[in-house]
Amino acid sequence: MAMDFLELSESRYSVRGYQSRLVSDELLNKVLEATRLAPSAVNKQPWKFVVVRSEEAKSRLRNCYDREWFATAPSYIVVCGDHASSWKRPADGKDHCDIDVAIATEHITLAAASLGLGTCWVCNFDVPSCKALLGLPEQWEPCVIVPIGYPATADVPSKNRKDLSEIVSYI
Numbered sequence: 032m033a034m035d036f037l038e039l040s041e042s043r044y045s046v047r048g049y050q051s052r053l054v055s056d057e058l059l060n061k062v063l064e065a066t067r068l069a070p071s072a073v074n075k076q077p078w079k080f081v082v083v084r085s086e087e088a089k090s091r092l093r094n095c096y097d098r099e100w101f102a103t104a105p106s107y108i109v110v111c112g113d114h115a116s117s118w119k120r121p122a123d124g125k126d127h128c129d130i131d132v133a134i135a136t137e138h139i140t141l142a143a144a145s146l147g148l149g150t151c152w153v154c155n156f157d158v159p160s161c162k163a164l165l166g167l168p169e170q171w172e173p174c175v176i177v178p179i180g181y182p183a184t185a186d187v188p189s190k191n192r193k194d195l196s197e198i199v200s201y202i
């Protein structure tokens with residue numbers, strides 16, 4: 032049965048421990064297709080998605096974020112943003128690259144959750160090392176690393192969020 036969006040939002044959480052079981056190309060392609068459809072400012076699509084799944088690339092990527100749990104993931108998607116082609120708002124020059132990349136990344140995590148896969152946003156990594164690993168040109172930034180795989184445990188942590196009354200106002 033298809034999950035409704037509220038259920039899906041509840042089911043996605045940061046998975047910090049994975050089974051060694053590989054993600055099939057079929058599932059990975061579904062996640063990537065959902066990501067391709069993400070919106071972006073002026074439809075610039077200033078992004079590339081690098082799937083890291085060879086043993087050599089995985090071991091180099093793991094050096095960019097040296098955590099035991101991170102190394103358990105069987106694959107990763109590095110979401111990269113292109114600051115050269117992203118939309119800059121004429122009024123103030125604001126670069127919308129990060130916003131676009133964030134939307135695409137959340138498509139990855141939600142699409143994965145809908146398929147029973149776990150993910151975690153990771154931004155606290157060594158950016159220069161990751162950029163060198165991917166061979167990215169100057170204007171490109173590796174923005175987020177998303178480990179993707181089957182969660183090691185079935186325990187879903189409870190959500191710790193501000194109450195709606197704290198974050199919503201009506202005028």
Ligand SMILES: Cc1cc2nc3c(=O)[nH]c(=O)nc-3n(C[C@H](O)[C@H](O)[C@H](O)COP(=O)(O)O)c2cc1C
Nearest residue numbers: 043044045046047151152153154155156188190191
């Ligand atoms: C922009 C961003 C960066 C994040 N970076 C990291 C990170 O480097 N390492 C990590 O373990 N979790 C990271 N997270 C995960 C957050 O800690 C997590 O989403 C938050 O605590 C809420 O928990 P939940 O995802 O389980 O609902 C990041 C999340 C976001 C949105």
